[in-house]
Amino acid sequence: MKKFDSWDFGIDQLFAQFESKTEGLSSQEADNRLKIYGPNTLKTSSKFKKLSLFLSQFTNPLILLLMGAATLSFFLGGKTDASIILTIVVASGLLGFFQERGALNALEKLFQLVENKASILREGTEMQLSFSQIVPGDVILLRAGDLIPADCILIEANHLFVDEAMMTGESSPVEKMPGASVDTTPTKKLNCLFLGTMVASGFGKALVVSTGRNTEFAAIAEHIRFRPPETAFEIGVRRFGQFLLQVTLFLVIIIFAANIYLKKDIIESFLFSLALAIGLTPQLLPAIISVNLSHGARRMAKKKVVVKRLTSLENFGQMDVLCSDKTGTITLGKLRSDGTFGIGGMPSKKGNFYGYLNAHFQAGYVNPLDQAILDGIANTENLDEWKKIDEIPYDFTRKRLSVVFEHQTETILIAKGAFLAILAVCTQVELPDGSLAPLENYQSLLQTHFEEKSKEGFRLLGLAYGKGSEEQNLVFLGMIQFFDPMKPDIANTVSHLQKQGVSLKIITGDHPAVAAHAASCLNLPHVDILTGAELEKISDQALLKVASKTTIFAQIDPNEKERIILALRKAGHVVGYLGDGINDVSALHSADVGIAVNSGADAAKEAADLVLLEKDLSVLSIGIEEGRRTFANTLKYVYMATSANFGNMFSMAGISLFLNFLPLLPKQVLLTNFFSDLPEMALATDHVDPEILTRPVKWHLPFIRRFMIIFGLVSSLADYLTFGVLLSWLHADEVLFRSGWFVESVISATLVVLLIRTKKPFYRSKPGKLLIAAVLFIVCFTPLLLSSPLGQLFGFQAIPLSFYAPLILILVFYLFLVEIIKHFFFKHTRYV
Numbered sequence: 001m002k003k004f005d006s007w008d009f010g011i012d013q014l015f016a017q018f019e020s021k022t023e024g025l026s027s028q029e030a031d032n033r034l035k036i037y038g039p040n041t042l043k044t045s046s047k048f049k050k051l052s053l054f055l056s057q058f059t060n061p062l063i064l065l066l067m068g069a070a071t072l073s074f075f076l077g078g079k080t081d082a083s084i085i086l087t088i089v090v091a092s093g094l095l096g097f098f099q100e101r102g103a104l105n106a107l108e109k110l111f112q113l114v115e116n117k118a119s120i121l122r123e124g125t126e127m128q129l130s131f132s133q134i135v136p137g138d139v140i141l142l143r144a145g146d147l148i149p150a151d152c153i154l155i156e157a158n159h160l161f162v163d164e165a166m167m168t169g170e171s172s173p174v175e176k177m178p179g180a181s182v183d184t185t186p187t188k189k190l191n192c193l194f195l196g197t198m199v200a201s202g203f204g205k206a207l208v209v210s211t212g213r214n215t216e217f218a219a220i221a222e223h224i225r226f227r228p229p230e231t232a233f234e235i236g237v238r239r240f241g242q243f244l245l246q247v248t249l250f251l252v253i254i255i256f257a258a259n260i261y262l263k264k265d266i267i268e269s270f271l272f273s274l275a276l277a278i279g280l281t282p283q284l285l286p287a288i289i290s291v292n293l294s295h296g297a298r299r300m301a302k303k304k305v306v307v308k309r310l311t312s313l314e315n316f317g318q319m320d321v322l323c324s325d326k327t328g329t330i331t332l333g334k335l336r337s338d339g340t341f342g343i344g345g346m347p348s349k350k351g352n353f354y355g356y357l358n359a360h361f362q363a364g365y366v367n368p369l370d371q372a373i374l375d376g377i378a379n380t381e382n383l384d385e386w387k388k389i390d391e392i393p394y395d396f397t398r399k400r401l402s403v404v405f406e407h408q409t410e411t412i413l414i415a416k417g418a419f420l421a422i423l424a425v426c427t428q429v430e431l432p433d434g435s436l437a438p439l440e441n442y443q444s445l446l447q448t449h450f451e452e453k454s455k456e457g458f459r460l461l462g463l464a465y466g467k468g469s470e471e472q473n474l475v476f477l478g479m480i481q482f483f484d485p486m487k488p489d490i491a492n493t494v495s496h497l498q499k500q501g502v503s504l505k506i507i508t509g510d511h512p513a514v515a516a517h518a519a520s521c522l523n524l525p526h527v528d529i530l531t532g533a534e535l536e537k538i539s540d541q542a543l544l545k546v547a548s549k550t551t552i553f554a555q556i557d558p559n560e561k562e563r564i565i566l567a568l569r570k571a572g573h574v575v576g577y578l579g580d581g582i583n584d585v586s587a588l589h590s591a592d593v594g595i596a597v598n599s600g601a602d603a604a605k606e607a608a609d610l611v612l613l614e615k616d617l618s619v620l621s622i623g624i625e626e627g628r629r630t631f632a633n634t635l636k637y638v639y640m641a642t643s644a645n646f647g648n649m650f651s652m653a654g655i656s657l658f659l660n661f662l663p664l665l666p667k668q669v670l671l672t673n674f675f676s677d678l679p680e681m682a683l684a685t686d687h688v689d690p691e692i693l694t695r696p697v698k699w700h701l702p703f704i705r706r707f708m709i710i711f712g713l714v715s716s717l718a719d720y721l722t723f724g725v726l727l728s729w730l731h732a733d734e735v736l737f738r739s740g741w742f743v744e745s746v747i748s749a750t751l752v753v754l755l756i757r758t759k760k761p762f763y764r765s766k767p768g769k770l771l772i773a774a775v776l777f778i779v780c781f782t783p784l785l786l787s788s789p790l791g792q793l794f795g796f797q798a799i800p801l802s803f804y805a806p807l808i809l810i811l812v813f814y815l816f817l818v819e820i821i822k823h824f825f826f827k828h829t830r831y832v
Contacts, residue, residue, distance in 0.1 A: 011178070014153055014207055020137035022155070024121030033135035040134045040150055040211035116602050118149040121205075138208040142193075143363075144201045144393065145582040145601030151215045152193040152206035154178045158363075159393045160202035162193060163585075173200035198603040200582065201395040203363055235699075243701055247646075255653045268662065291684040296630035303622050304613035306598075312609030314634065315592045316576070316627025320501055320696045321568055322620065323561075323591070324578040326508040326518055327368070329617050330494075331484040335368050337376030340463055342478035343442055345449055346432045351478035352377045355463050358414045361388045361403045369461065372482055390469055396557050396583055400425070404469045414465045415474060419450050419511075422462025426476040439476055450479065454513035457521075458483055486521045493618045494522045500624055501695040502576075505551055505568075507561055509583070512554040519552055527551045532560050543567040561587035574696065578620070580604050595620070629688045631697050636757050637680050642708040643756070644676060644749045647715025654716075655723050661734050663723075665795055668738060675782065676749040679774040686768040689758055706829065711756065714821055718748060718814035725806045736803075739786050739796045744807050748814055750778045755818050759826040762819065 015021055025033070117128045119141040126141060131149045134140070140152065142160070154160070154176055161173035177190050193206055196217040212218065252273045259269035293314065297307035307313050327333055340351025356377050359370035387406045392415075394401035400417030415422060423443070428436045450460055459482040466474035487493075494504050504524065508515050512529050519527045530546065532555040538546055540563075547567040556564070561577075565587050568575045577584070577591035580600025588594035588607040596608035605611055612619060652663045664672065722744045726732040732740055753775060758765035785791045787798035 009153070011153075011155055011207075014209070018137035018207065018209065020139065020207065022121075022139065023124035024139040025135070025137050026123050030122065030133075030135055030138065033137065034133065037135055037211060039132040041132050116147055116149070116606060118146065118602075119143070134208055134211060136208050136211055140206050140208060141203070142199050142206060143203045144199050145603050146199045147602045147606055148193045148195055148197045148199070150195050150208045150212075151210035151217075152208050154191045154193060155205045155207055157204035158202055158391055160204040161200045161395070163198045163200045164194070176204065198582070198585070202393045239699070239701060243705070255656070258657050262657070264662070268666070291681065292630045292634050295684045296626050300610075300623055300626055303619050303626075305619055305623055306611045306613065307609070308611060309609040312593050313623075313627050314631045315574060315609075316623050317629070317631035318574040318696050318698045319576045319593055319624060319627070320503065321505060321573045322497065322502050322576045322578065323505045323507050323565060323568070323587070324617070325580075325584065326506055326510060326515060327484060329578055330486065330490055330506065330518055330522065332487055333368065333484065335372035335459075335482045335484045337372040338458075338481040338483065339377060340478040340480045341449075343429060343431055343445065348432075348478040350430075350434075351463055351480070353381050354414050354465055354477060355416060355480050356381075357383070357386060357405065358401065358403050358416050358463075361386075361405075362391060362393075362401055369482065373480065392471065398471075400471065402471055411468055412465060413467075413469055413471065413474070414463075415471055416461050416463045416480065418509075419460055419462040419479065422464050422474075423476065425471045426464050426474045428474075429476040430478075436475060446476070446479075450511075451513060453479075453481065454511040455517060457514060457517035459510060459514055486518065487617070490617060491522050493621060494524070496621050497624070499694070500621065502624060503551075505553065507553040507556050507564060507577075507587070509556060510554060512552070515552045515554040524551055529554055532556045535560055535563070540567065544571045547571065548573070558583040558586055562590045565590040574698070576620075578617070625693045628693050628697055632688045632692045633683045633686055635697070636683050636686065638704060639707050639711075640680060640753055640756050641677070642704065643711035644715055644752065645673070646708050646712035647719065648672070648745060648749070650712060651716045651719035651723075655720070663741060664738055668742060668794055668796075671794055672742060672745055672749075675746045675778055679750050679753050679771060679778055682768065682770040682774040683757070685770045686757060687766055689760060689765055703829065707825075710821065710825060711818065714818055715748070715752070715814070717817075718810055719745070721810050721813070722807065725810065726803075729806065730803055732803075735795065735797050736799060739791075739799050740803055740807065742796060743782055743786065743799065744811065746782045747779055748811055750775050751811070751815060752818055755815060755822065759822065761823075 009017060116131050118131060118134060119126055120129045120134065121139040121141065131147075134149050136150075138150075139155070140149065142148070148162070155178055157177050160176045162176050163173045175190070176193065179191055194217060195211075195215040210216075256269060256273040259273070260266065293307075293310040296313045297310065300307055300313070324330065327335075340348045340355050342348040342351060355373050359373040360383070362370060385407060388403060389406050389411070390404035392398075392400075392402040392404075394417065398417070399421035400415050402413050402415040404411060404413045406412075415425070423439070423446070426439050429439045429442050429446070431437055453460055460479040461482070463477045463480055464474040465477055466472070497504055504522075506515055506518065512531055516527065516529060528550045529552045530550045532553075535543075535553070535556070543563070544567050547564055548571050553560075553564055561579075561584065565575055565577055569590075569592065574592045576593035576595060577587045578595040579588060580597040582601045582603050584596070585601075585603050585607045588596060588604060588609075593610065594608040595610045595612065596604040598605065598611050598613045610623070652669070655663050719741075722741060726737050726740050730736075730740070753771070754767055755762045757767060757771075786796045791797070
């Protein structure tokens, strides 16, 4: 399909161009167009995705350098060894590829549970369809909170404002309206809507003109790779990688230079150095992370939580602050309206009817407040006499929603919204007898009533009316009273979060007294309240301290939510944010873990990292444990791989300076690494000690560095004992030395997994069944490999039985020493 560029067509021309009509396409025609134009998606085909995933396994510069050196060796005569090296490298890549592909396939099925949908007209009937099913010629209906599903031309609009920050970088929403625009740039035309943008307020109707890869967003995406900000986990991985790179480069240069000084073969020495470097690098870490995360995501799905961004699950484990809205998370979210109350708290029949009119006829954002009014107020009046002629939708600046009616030749505007926002446009107040009086005479009385009810936990909206169609000089009619009960077990849930090391902060648009009532029901300690007005007076630097100490943020607007989240992150916290409305989008983007609800606005779900299929805060406690379990198993691999690989590298680098031959051939080094990695792939299903789940866990490079050095040197000590026994006692020749060292190295690295995986004595921490099976397989298979044709291909030979007794003694000594040192190490070092 050609990219549509006739943005200035008239509406009739547009419908003719796309052979459509105002009531939309027929289902049959839509199906035919879907076959022609394809799904409305920017995703690449599965074939390209698999190829990209496979090639990504070989992006490590060291691996590419090794493959290049092996290729050079192949043409210089070492065809057999070079072929074996390349085979092992490809086998390692395939191991990571199949693990990651399986993880991603499982996740794609989960994503379908939270697929975004749009309101489409098909033959005049409104229906909810997946974005992928939208075709050119479709007519879509847009309301506040909706994502624009494709490039469209606006047909109808009512105060429609669109957030186009993704396309233009503009932070303020832009008002859109039908009709041709004089501007020649599509993204600046007021009648154009684009995929990737969001309806901030108002509503409208639009005709789809371009889908999928023919959209403006797709054109931009081809030149710019959109990437969300790094999460705490991703920052940790990057810093860890930089640390290993520095260590690796330093050792490689020294080892290569020393072997050249000792006049060993240049190509073989270079391959040996690169093989050792790769041995130090935990090259399966990306696959290990993907497998761990996918396992965690599938377990979370069983708890009705869909993980959209995998690394967010790791951040869940590190999270120490959870920010949440009040309605529907801490409360039941089932608002009950007690009616409208006028001056002196007297019930107002007129107020009930006017509130009902406003809620019934408003067509903007569907919200629980309007539904509560419709459910709680019995209407006995005739609505036919009231004709809606206009609407001023709610927005977060005005904090009001007004509907304009024609009634008995009069134009009447009925507005409801935040109490202070309604008072700001009123000049009079209606008394119980129907007479009017100046607002200033009763403002303090109204304020007192508002404060008293707020302290009792009631939420109040102001209601006003006036002649004409402008929000000015209105008559204050009363306050609509709502009550949203606290969830029955929410106090226990919050208490459990606190025991997990996660503090709850409430960020709400409600009055401070309402928020304080909620906090008292939750038994939150040290409750400090900060309002939006107070927040405006605080500098960004001062907010770093204030935000950490504050428990409740009240009367907060969307931009202030984002500012609070960023301040908490800069103060060193890993922050989660739970929200479900369009006013939560910026905060969801800014948090380390953005959490939305499946029943919330599409824009909120799109911005979130996790989506709750049920709005239940208790499931977050389970999610935090799952995140910590996933992170703990990832760190197990990091600890074991770096310590064991560092020890082996240190051992082989040192002994190679004293031997007239390489302790292991490059292909044997790679085989050793490959066999050592196999059991560690099973860590995704390993059990985690309960005490690890009780507090946040984080990347801590100093801890990893100490762990790597201490346990690496312990491993190296056992290696040098092995070298001494093989050379001085058993008088092994070159081939037997390599064979004996290979067996000891692989089996010790495999068995030590069972010890290092826990800080407790190994017999008090039960490993996972898959890990035990993998360890047993490697321990049994490694000696058998030596006498097999495959072993001979790698340059090994079967070692005599007399070799096994001293090697087993060294192995037992090594494992015993690790257990002893582990006890003292964790006793004096904080475990993370």
